[in-house]
Amino acid sequence: MSAHLFALDHADDSPEDWDDASLVGRSVSGDDQAFAVLVRRYQAPLYRHAWRLTQDRRAAEDVVQEAFLTAWRRLPTLDRAEAFRSWLYQITTRRCLDVVRGRRPEESLDLGTVAEPVASGAGPETRLEQREQLQDLAAALQTLPVGPRAAWSLREIDELSYDEIATALDLPVSTVRGRIARARHELAERMGAWQTTRD
Numbered sequence: 001m002s003a004h005l006f007a008l009d010h011a012d013d014s015p016e017d018w019d020d021a022s023l024v025g026r027s028v029s030g031d032d033q034a035f036a037v038l039v040r041r042y043q044a045p046l047y048r049h050a051w052r053l054t055q056d057r058r059a060a061e062d063v064v065q066e067a068f069l070t071a072w073r074r075l076p077t078l079d080r081a082e083a084f085r086s087w088l089y090q091i092t093t094r095r096c097l098d099v100v101r102g103r104r105p106e107e108s109l110d111l112g113t114v115a116e117p118v119a120s121g122a123g124p125e126t127r128l129e130q131r132e133q134l135q136d137l138a139a140a141l142q143t144l145p146v147g148p149r150a151a152w153s154l155r156e157i158d159e160l161s162y163d164e165i166a167t168a169l170d171l172p173v174s175t176v177r178g179r180i181a182r183a184r185h186e187l188a189e190r191m192g193a194w195q196t197t198r199d
Helices: 003-009 020-028 032-054 057-077 081-101 124-142 146-157 162-169 173-198
Strands: none
Touching: 020 032, 020 057, 020 081, 032 057, 032 081, 032 146, 057 081, 081 146, 081 162, 124 146, 124 173, 146 162, 146 173, 162 173
């Protein structure tokens, strides 16, 4: 389909309403605004994903910026435009793993800020409890090996399918399922123990 016909197909729509595949097609054709929509769509979730893996705000910001630059440069090599989301998470996750594996053991983790939002409509006590739970979860996640942590995060937080996670982590689906099951089991044990302590 030509770029002209593509434009006619979306003449009455806002680019913000287009699906990823349409935006990717326009981006490959040189439409910077289409790629800007993709950036706005995925910037926040990618940052939260990168933060959960690196536990470092500055590193997460750098990872996401690098991921979008890499995606922009490599966009013409993407075989299926529909796979953009899992491909973008793959780029981001690989960079996060490089950061985590390259970190010196003595470097402290930034556990002071929880990247997950707390419900704004809740009362002060509820918000405090939610924030404490998120901080506990962030600390529990850091005790997991980075592989299971990444798989769990992509499934439970970012809501990727098992196939998308397999693409993002470059692993068989069976391995992804195993890592997520392991992460769920360990997190349930750790969070359950802490909840008992709090009661």
